[in-house]
Amino acid sequence: MQPLLLHPDPPPPALVHALDLAGYAWKAVTLADGTSAPTPEGGWSGAIVAADPDLASALLACRYLRDGDPPTTPVLLLVGAGELRALGEAREAFDDFCLAPFQPAELELRLARVLRSAGGASRPELVCHGSLALNLETYQAAIGGRPLDLTYMEYELLKFLATHPGKVFTREALLSQVWGYEYYGGARTVDVHVRRLRAKLGEEHAALISTVRSVGYRFGQSRWGG
Amino acid sequence: MEHEKDYVLRTVEERHVRFVQLWFTDVLGVPKSIQITPAELEVALDEGLTFDGSSVDGFSRVQESDVLALPDATTFQLLPHLADSIPTARVVCDIVNLDGTPFEGDPRQVLRRALDRAHDLGFAFYAAPELEYFYFARDDATDGVAAPVPLDHGSYFDLTTNDLGSTLRRQSVLTLEEMGIPVQYNQHEDAPSQHEIDLRYTDALSMADTIMTARLVVKELAARRDVMASFMPKPLAGVQGSGMHLHVSLFSGGTNAFFGADDPYHLSPIAHRFIAGLLRHAREITAVTNQWVNSYKRLIVGYEAPVYISWARNNRSALVRVPPTKAGKPDSTRVEYRAADPACNPYLALAAVLSAGLAGVEGDYELPAELATNLYDLSSDERRSLGIGALPSSLADAVDEAEASKLLADTLGEHVFEWFVRNKRAEWVAYRSEVTPFELRRYLPTL
Numbered sequence: 001m002q003p004l005l006l007h008p009d010p011p012p013p014a015l016v017h018a019l020d021l022a023g024y025a026w027k028a029v030t031l032a033d034g035t036s037a038p039t040p041e042g043g044w045s046g047a048i049v050a051a052d053p054d055l056a057s058a059l060l061a062c063r064y065l066r067d068g069d070p071p072t073t074p075v076l077l078l079v080g081a082g083e084l085r086a087l088g089e090a091r092e093a094f095d096d097f098c099l100a101p102f103q104p105a106e107l108e109l110r111l112a113r114v115l116r117s118a119g120g121a122s123r124p125e126l127v128c129h130g131s132l133a134l135n136l137e138t139y140q141a142a143i144g145g146r147p148l149d150l151t152y153m154e155y156e157l158l159k160f161l162a163t164h165p166g167k168v169f170t171r172e173a174l175l176s177q178v179w180g181y182e183y184y185g186g187a188r189t190v191d192v193h194v195r196r197l198r199a200k201l202g203e204e205h206a207a208l209i210s211t212v213r214s215v216g217y218r219f220g221q222s223r224w225g226g
Numbered sequence: 227m228e229h230e231k232d233y234v235l236r237t238v239e240e241r242h243v244r245f246v247q248l249w250f251t252d253v254l255g256v257p258k259s260i261q262i263t264p265a266e267l268e269v270a271l272d273e274g275l276t277f278d279g280s281s282v283d284g285f286s287r288v289q290e291s292d293v294l295a296l297p298d299a300t301t302f303q304l305l306p307h308l309a310d311s312i313p314t315a316r317v318v319c320d321i322v323n324l325d326g327t328p329f330e331g332d333p334r335q336v337l338r339r340a341l342d343r344a345h346d347l348g349f350a351f352y353a354a355p356e357l358e359y360f361y362f363a364r365d366d367a368t369d370g371v372a373a374p375v376p377l378d379h380g381s382y383f384d385l386t387t388n389d390l391g392s393t394l395r396r397q398s399v400l401t402l403e404e405m406g407i408p409v410q411y412n413q414h415e416d417a418p419s420q421h422e423i424d425l426r427y428t429d430a431l432s433m434a435d436t437i438m439t440a441r442l443v444v445k446e447l448a449a450r451r452d453v454m455a456s457f458m459p460k461p462l463a464g465v466q467g468s469g470m471h472l473h474v475s476l477f478s479g480g481t482n483a484f485f486g487a488d489d490p491y492h493l494s495p496i497a498h499r500f501i502a503g504l505l506r507h508a509r510e511i512t513a514v515t516n517q518w519v520n521s522y523k524r525l526i527v528g529y530e531a532p533v534y535i536s537w538a539r540n541n542r543s544a545l546v547r548v549p550p551t552k553a554g555k556p557d558s559t560r561v562e563y564r565a566a567d568p569a570c571n572p573y574l575a576l577a578a579v580l581s582a583g584l585a586g587v588e589g590d591y592e593l594p595a596e597l598a599t600n601l602y603d604l605s606s607d608e609r610r611s612l613g614i615g616a617l618p619s620s621l622a623d624a625v626d627e628a629e630a631s632k633l634l635a636d637t638l639g640e641h642v643f644e645w646f647v648r649n650k651r652a653e654w655v656a657y658r659s660e661v662t663p664f665e666l667r668r669y670l671p672t673l
Contacts, residue, residue, distance in 0.1 A: 020240065020241075025239070025240070138236055138240045139232070139233045139236045139237060139240070140236075140237070140240050140241075147241065149241075149303065149304035149306060149404070149405070149406075150406070151300060151301065151302060151303055151406065152229070152230045152233040152234065152299060152300055152302065153300055154406060155233060156229075171480055172480065186350035186429075186477050186478075186479060186480065187477075187479060187480035188350065188352060188429070188477050188480065188557075189429060192426075192427070192428045192429065192432070195408045195426055196406035196407070196408060197406070198408070199403040199404075199406055199407070199408045200403070200404065200405075200406050
């Protein structure tokens, strides 16, 4: 997925936070007179322009994007309620707008909508289970909106378990499915990683991965409601 | 490997990591780090990062001094305790020669070699340490000359900070858990300001990385509160020192190779021979598990540290203890090697303990009888008649034992072995040339 362009640099922290959690790749650039935005390989998937600190420069940035070669679309404008009136004359400069301060859910919906209608980036592939969310494109995981700092094997194990909820796996099965090679640790490695994952998930979520006595591990609830 | 690399690079991008620390360890167990930017990381993951090894203790060689730090992508981890400043991650490195072969001076390679050997015999080696350490008031004025001041007894600390040590320990435990390092127990130890963190078992290579990480986290969190955390084996005379009891076990496939259902101790023949190996080679590996002049001030009679070479189930004076396991939990069968201290190089110490045990397994050593009596109470004649040996009583003795040990030479490899013996001899010479406060106090007025 190509990144979104954010204007200005640095972008509003709330925007960064919302995009990171939703799993969108982005890069911040300040678009000003005479500067041309460096275009990443494969181009931008779209742009979000924040009218912060002022609307005039934001609208100017929108026009640069629209008149660029190639033009960058779609453009979503973040604007304060007090500036809505001034938008009328510049309607053609953006594809949609979102009121700032914004609700993350609204921003995500509007972004997904304009991206879809522009045929651009689709919402990244997500695996969700309760408050756990895994973004398979960016390799990021979050629980209750809190990003998890996982090592590669912890991520792979969590991904495997979360994509097979309710199913019980033996240690050997997990070792061959997730690790796929013989590791120093042998089958006990699975136990070690499960413990590490539980520690990172935190006490209140540690039960997401349950130990099935003398068999192995299961993610989420049993299919039999146990 | 490609996926792991991808994962690391994506995470750096997504989490806006600004710095990546490449971690490795010198021969004495001192952590080393090269900080790079995300832009340099991709190349480092592919090709490694060249640096001059001659500036690192134990890495120097006669001819080529350049070596490569090659990140082990599976160890990539964000550092949560640094997150409030600049997002920073670490990745542990193997050190390799410019032609890509393992660098013989790298302690992590020493442990890898020992684990490979265990693997060839069909075993995976697991370890869980009990890390003991002290918190002291930071007083730069004393410059290490005066005795350190424990936090709980620091007279100029008021009541509200009396619990600072416990607060710091809890913070350390939480940080470690955030980094995926599960902690089994944590507690205040017997001595003033002494604390203990017991880590849950993992494979030995991960555990050596983990011990390095834990020591850093404990020290950094303390330093932020202007407190000094120290893993020095015996910082205070008259109270017990800091050990690092190592709980170890061998697994064969998914089962604990130390468990024996029919044995009165619930130990398998492999466990018997492994313990016998530990006992027979204990003197040879002590220079590695207890590598400082100060280490031997902990290994004295009367402070719960092992002095004599024996094993037992419930005997705090034994060198090797077999902790009782709960019925129905054969997987927790393990032996506890009680000599090591937390200031050792964990890669070398785990390699040495594993090699000593495996020598017993391969050589079919016979396990001597359990000694349940308190060994401290026996006279030297009684000990001699029971055939109980003692650990080396000084670094000098320990280095003599080490130098004559084929087992240790094979385990460490020629490069590390020779450098280590040379370095430890030099340390002993430096220590001998000091006139200590003990001598001044005792001799100056009267002689």
